[in-house]
Amino acid sequence: MWVLQIPQFVRHVPSQSHLCYTSHVSSRVPVSFVSLNPSANLINDINSNNNQLIQSLCKGGNLKQALHLLCCEPNPTQQTFEHLIYSCAQKNSLSYGLDVHRCLVDSGFDQDPFLATKLINMYYELGSIDRARKVFDETRERTIYVWNALFRALAMVGHGKELLDLYIQMNWIGTPSDRFTYTYVLKACVVSELSVCPLRKGKEIHAHILRHGYEANIHVMTTLLDVYAKFGSVSYANSVFCAMPTKNFVSWSAMIACFAKNEMPMKALELFQLMMFEACNSVPNSVTMVNVLQACAGLAALEQGKLIHGYILRRQLDSILPVLNALITMYGRCGEILMGQRVFDNMKKRDVVSWNSLISIYGMHGFGKKAIQIFENMIHQGVSPSYISFITVLGACSHAGLVEEGKILFESMLSKYRIHPGMEHYACMVDLLGRANRLGEAIKLIEDMHFEPGPTVWGSLLGSCRIHCNVELAERASTVLFELEPRNAGNYVLLADIYAEAKLWSEAKSVMKLLEARGLQKLPGCSWIEVKRKVYSFVSVDEHNPQIEEIHALLVKLSNEMKAQGYVPQTNVVLYDLDEEEKERIVLGHSEKLAVAFGLINTAKGETIRIRKNLRLCEDCHAVTKFISKFANREILVRDVNRFHHFRDGVCSCGDYW
DNA sequence: TTAGGGTTAG
Incomplete structure (x- = not known):
């Protein structure tokens, strides 16, 4: 029994x-x-x-x-x-x-350290970090496994400061770190809310790693590389990468991601090519492809992007969600919105990122109503909008001037979806109101914010002041901005632009002097064009391109044609009080016009010209490109720092609202 | 016993 x-x-x-x-x-x-x-x-x-x-x-x-x-x-x-x-x-x-x-x-x-380790892992996985910490505190024999288990948990939930404080304690009592400890401690530098500079902390850990002989460990060094990448220290990341005695596809991918995310997409693609040709043991995987697609998107390099898409299909990586999401963005940012839509339509599974990607590309192209429709469709399909969904849809409203729609969406964030509007959402709203010349409402929104407005919010306001030439408000915004981000040259240039537009030449001059006195430089305008799978770059008044004379001759010819039809060069974008002829020469040498002319010379008749620019498109370039699209009967796509402009038959898709 | 690189915004 x-x-x-x-x-x-x-x-x-x-x-x-x-x-x-x-x-x-x-x-x-x-x-x-x-x-x-x-x-x-x-x-x-x-x-x-x-x-x-x-x-x-x-x-x-x-x-x-x-x-x-x-x-x-x-x-x-x-x-x-x-x-x-x-x-x-x-x-x-x-x-x-x-x-x-x-x-x-x-x-x-x-008091079994093995089981304490397992309990810490369990509590972390069950979302109870406090209990994980309590297990750790109550365990007397703390093996390196026990320390590492808590470090892992703290790093994953973003409690970087707590982790780094414990790491100091661990060193103080003489427990040696191992290779796992370093990966967690490094991650903590990225997620910490430290009082000291987190990059400096990262360098300190780097020194520990070298001192304890872990410079050959591929995991530790890849994490270190990634930490430098996340702080934007590309040269440090590159030194770590170059010094690695052995590299694998993860280290290569991390370095490609570093370039792609730090505005060096060309370098990212070059490194990818090197990986394909030289690193025979490093076969790229889906993560590598996501990084490479980001680089193509950054460059607006459609032909390269298509080649990568082909490679993804051949390698059967086309069922992996992040890859497909990155493909949507790549096509969108290369101007091929319908290709992005097609990738989305063919997806068997979608997540909120897929929807956000689609909303974003329609928004960037100025199709605000379509972006809102997709947003609503997403909700209808049972997908809850995320924090980022609202950034994308509000951004779309802003590009299209859909003020009332944007206000309703902003209101619904908390009332309907329980998402508290963050800094980015306020920045979008200020941009939306400001662009629509509702600057009073924009400033009221800033004043009513329940947390301190950051540089993105004031930056949006200053940008709007530039469009509507509001000197008084611009001075207010820039006073705060010079305090919050004294090293951002763009703010000085914007204020000087506004003064120049208002013909307040001495004020414009003193702002530029302040810029120089602070050791800063105006970011030079730069435009890129991809012709026959090769990307060409142009800076303003560029003299280095071998075809520069031909380009200039074409631009002068077009300018004369335009003048005959009533065009007057908009030289007010020039910050200095020069004579009109000199200003005209400068404006005609803007990088975007050089790239368009290069495109006209080097592409076949009827072929779409695709340009990418690192700054906002200036009024004169906008007017000239509209003319060229009609005169040369060419479709011209320009992606500036904010959005897309489709020029066709003398009209721009932005409706002159940008 | 534990580890490295990933998609969306601005």
Whole structure:
């Protein structure tokens, strides 16, 4: 006869052992291998059988029964608890996890560092970081596994400062770090809210790594590379990459990502080519492809992007969500909105990022209503909008001047979707109102913000002041901006632009002097064009292109044609009080016009010209490109720093609202 | 026992 017998098997269980048997589980266990009056050997066999049964129940996912059985098992083993802890995390059950933890304490395993490690992992996975920390605090023998488990948890939830404080403590008591410790500590630098400069902290950890001989560890060094990349220290990242004795596809991908994300997309593509030709053991995977697609998007290099798309198809990486999402963005940012839509339509599975990507590309192209329609469709399909969804859709409203629609969406964020508007959303709203010349409403919104407005918000206001030439408000915005980000040259240039537009030449001059005095430089205008899979770059008044004379001659010819039709060069964009002829010469040499002329010369008749520019398109370039699109009967696509302009037959898709 | 690079905005 098989019956439940508990007390007679309780041997070593600590004083609170009764707790073990008064857990939330039922006191009646349906199945047990425990028999009446067994011999000592039999008891051992039975215990072993029970432990094995608990473990197999865990493996089978039957956690409830495993817990039932644990309640009548007087000698649970370390392995049994390991299985139970693992199952609780797998089942995502905090209440079972707490039960297992309670039984573990009752069984005297609470000071077992192996199980403490597992408990910390479990609590992290169950989202209870405080309990993970408590386990750590209560564990007296802290092996490196125990430290690393907590470090991992803290790094993953973004508690960088706590992690780094503990790391100091660990060093102080003399526990040596291992290769895993360094990866977590490095990650903490990125996610920390440190009082000291996090990059400096990263360099300190770099020194620790070198001192302790981990410079050859591929994981540690790739993480270090990535830390430098995330701080925008491309040269440091590159030095780490070059110094790595062995590299694999992860290290190559991390360096490609570093270039792609730090506005060096050309370098990213060059490195990818090198990886393909030189690093035979480093086959790119889906992550590499995402990074490369980002680089193509950054360059607006459609032909390269298409080649990468082909490679993705050949390698059968086209079912991976981030790859497809990156493809949507790549096509959109290269001006091929319909190709982006096609990728989206053919996706078997979509996530919120896929929807955001599509909303974003329509918004960037000025199709605000379509972007809102996609946003609504997403909600209709049961996908909850994210924080970023609202940035994209509000941005779309801004590009299209959809003020009322934007205001309704902004209001709905909290009331309908329980998303608190953040800095980026306020920046979008200020941009939306400001562009629409509702500067009073924009400033009111800033004044009513329930947190301190940051540089993005004031920057949006200053940008709007530039469009509507509002000197007074521009001075107010720039006073704050010079305080918040004194090293951002763009703000000085914007204010000088506004003064120049208002013909306040001495004020414009003093702002530019201030810029120089602070050791800053105006970001030179630069435009890129891809012709026959090669990307050409132009800076203003460029003299280096071998075809420069031909380009100039064409521009002068076009300018004369335009003048004959009433065009007057808009030289007010020139910041200095020069004579009109000189100003005209400068404006005619703007990088974007040089790139358009180069495109006209080097592409076939009827072929679309695609340009990318690093700044906002100036009024004169906009007017000239409109004319060229009609005169030369060419479709011209220009992506400036904010959005797309489709020039066709003398008209721009932005409706002159940008 | 634990680890590195990824998609959307501005």
